[in-house]
Amino acid sequence: MIGTKRINISIGMKVRIVLKQDQRSGKLTEGIVQRILTNSATHPHGIKVMLTSGAVGRVKEINNDKQ
Numbered sequence: 001m002i003g004t005k006r007i008n009i010s011i012g013m014k015v016r017i018v019l020k021q022d023q024r025s026g027k028l029t030e031g032i033v034q035r036i037l038t039n040s041a042t043h044p045h046g047i048k049v050m051l052t053s054g055a056v057g058r059v060k061e062i063n064n065d066k067q
Contacts, residue, residue: 003046008033009036017049017057029055 016028031051046058
């Protein structure tokens with residue numbers, strides 16, 4: 001699932017995000033959503049979240065399994 005819609009993302013969900021410094025390479029970072037930072041319902045580049053590790057980035061992939 002792609003993370004461009006806020007309704008698809010919830011706290012505690014396992015996701016893969018792209019960090020700002022990794023946007024060119026496309027390297028993804030996996031983690032658990034701690035906070036949803038984007039207020040709008042959708043965003044073309046992905047909803048911005050903060051992971052439990054403190055990393056902030058835009059959601060590129062959603063793992064449907066909750067942790």
